Amino acid sequence: MQLSILDQSPVPEGSTGADALRNSVDLARHAERLGYHRYWVAEHHGTPVLASSTPEVLIAAIASATTRLRVGSGGVMLPHYSPFKVAETFSVLGGLFGDRIDLALGRASGTDPLTTRALQRDRRQPAPDDFPQQVAELLAYVQDSMPPEHPFARLTRLPGSPGHADPWLLGSSEQSAKWAADAGLPYAFADFINPKGAPFAHRYRRSCRSPRLMVAVNATCAETDDEAWRLAASNMIFSRVPRGTMFPVPPPEKALGWFASQGIDPRSLPPGERALIGSPATVIAGLRAVQEEYEADELMIVTIVHDHEARKRSYEWIAQAI
Numbered sequence: 001m002q003l004s005i006l007d008q009s010p011v012p013e014g015s016t017g018a019d020a021l022r023n024s025v026d027l028a029r030h031a032e033r034l035g036y037h038r039y040w041v042a043e044h045h046g047t048p049v050l051a052s053s054t055p056e057v058l059i060a061a062i063a064s065a066t067t068r069l070r071v072g073s074g075g076v077m078l079p080h081y082s083p084f085k086v087a088e089t090f091s092v093l094g095g096l097f098g099d100r101i102d103l104a105l106g107r108a109s110g111t112d113p114l115t116t117r118a119l120q121r122d123r124r125q126p127a128p129d130d131f132p133q134q135v136a137e138l139l140a141y142v143q144d145s146m147p148p149e150h151p152f153a154r155l156t157r158l159p160g161s162p163g164h165a166d167p168w169l170l171g172s173s174e175q176s177a178k179w180a181a182d183a184g185l186p187y188a189f190a191d192f193i194n195p196k197g198a199p200f201a202h203r204y205r206r207s208c209r210s211p212r213l214m215v216a217v218n219a220t221c222a223e224t225d226d227e228a229w230r231l232a233a234s235n236m237i238f239s240r241v242p243r244g245t246m247f248p249v250p251p252p253e254k255a256l257g258w259f260a261s262q263g264i265d266p267r268s269l270p271p272g273e274r275a276l277i278g279s280p281a282t283v284i285a286g287l288r289a290v291q292e293e294y295e296a297d298e299l300m301i302v303t304i305v306h307d308h309e310a311r312k313r314s315y316e317w318i319a320q321a322i
Contacts, residue, residue, distance in 0.1 A: 001291060001322055004038040005031050005315065006074045006216050006302040009052035013248040013306065017051035021058065023308045024051075028062040030312050032069040034319040038102060039066075040074030040300065046115035047246050049238070056089050063097040072102025074188070074216075074300075075170040078134050079107060079127055080119045084152065087141035088159055095160025103165035104188055105138070107131045107176065112244065132179055135169070139183065142167060168214075172197060177204040186212035191290060192302055195274035201294045216300040217290055219276040221283045221317040222310070231314070232277045233259065233266045235304040239273055240264060251306045280321035287318075 007027060011020040028039045041058045044050040052058060055073040063071045076086055090103045109116040120127055140146040142164055146153045158164070169180040172190040177200040180187035187204050189197045197215075205211040220235070222228035233255040240262070250258075259266040269275060276286035287299055303314050 001287065002037050002298040003287075003319065003322060004040065004070075004214070004298060004300040005036050006040050006042065006300045007052065008042040008044060008050045008302065008304065009058070010304045011048060011051050011248045012308070013250050013254070015248070020051040021061075023311075024058060025061055025065050026308070027312060027315070028069060028071070029065055031315060032066045034316060036069065036315070036319065037298065038070035038072060038300075040072045040102065040104060042074050043077050043106070045111040045119060047111070048248050049246055056093065059093055059101065060096070063093070063100060068100075070100050070102055071097070072165065072168075073104050075104035075106040075168070077107070077109060078105045078138070079109065079129075079131060080116075083134050083138035084141060084155060087138050090142075090165035091158035091160035091163060093160065094163030094165050096163065098163065099166075101163075101165040102168060103142075104168035104170050105135060106170040132182075135179065135183060139167060139185075171200075174200045174203070177201065178207075180204055181208040181211075184209050186214070188214040188216060188300065189294065191215050191274060191294070192218035195272070198293045201296070205295060212298075213294065213296050214298040214300055215290060215294045215296040216302055217276060217287065218274065218303075219283050219287070219301045219314070219318065220303055220305060221276075221278070221280055221314040221321075223279065223317070225278040225282055228278045228282075228314075229267050230256070231305045231307070231310050232275065234306040236266060236269070236275070239270050249304060249306050280317045283318060284321045 007024050009020045009024045031039050041055045042052045043055050045053050059071050093101045141156050144156045146156050168186045168188050170188050172194040181204045220228050220232040230252050233252045234249050237255045276283045303311050305311050
């Protein structure tokens with residue numbers, strides 16, 4: 001089982017966003033020592049929960065602090081940006097760090113409508129919904145395949161050449177699976193957002209000329225099931241509070257106190273959610289079941305707990321068990 005990490009740079013209560021970013025670099029070093037294959041950083045905006053707003057900057061910091069680990073975006077939310085600028089940025093990263101860089105592309109805004117508008121350069125009207133066209137343009141830069149008659153044809157000489165990033169497509173829907181297959185791209189499916197994606201993944205594998213499938217899952221591991229559920233309460237609270245409620249990741253005791261005050265069992269998951277929580281044996285069994293369900297080539301683990309050392313140990317327990 002090939003394992004990787006998705007890091008959203010969670011901000012624990014009592015710390016700062018700068019602390020969370022330094023924690024990400026520290027966790028990446030730890031992941032490399034543990035033998036994880038790749039380390040992706042997310043893109044989220046306008047939230048006190050997550051500090052990962054600028055994956056390309058964090059990628060550079062993490063790649064500088066490691067030597068073997070593949071490092072990439074999980075992902076770049078392309079509708080916010082010019083495909084040419086993204087291609088140039090990841091060309092520079094490839095030029096600096098060789099063949100260790102991944103460029104995973106997403107369509108979701110990664111935030112609320114107000115923050116999405118703040119990210120736009122032109123606010124006179126909503127940005128066009130042309131994601132497939134954006135992906136095609138970006139791939140033409142990266143793969144030097146722009147048609148000679150295209151007005152941007154001369155722009156394929158990217159600054160980091162011959163360095164480049166390997167493109168992926170992110171998604172959690174049937175449509176994203178179709179786009180990935182049509183473009184012939186590796187596909188990373190977010191099971192932690194939509195755990196009912198196996199049929200989409202199977203269609204992707206059947207219709208893509210060179211399928212490569214990774215599935216990202218929510219997992220928290222500790223020495224015992226009880227301890228893992230205690231730690232996971234800090235993350236599970238976000239699926240229970242009203243939508244749009246934002247605050248730093250609380251300590252487990254505070255989260256458990258909130259569950260008690262609401263009369264909610266902290267070990268019950270809302271309908272339509274999946275989280276692998278427990279001892280190494282429990283989590284590994286869950287990971288193998290997900291891998292089999294999706295026929296996944298690789299699994300990517302996202303873990304959010306309050307304590308940074310507990311998060312490192314969670315990944316350590318999993319790596320040692322594998």
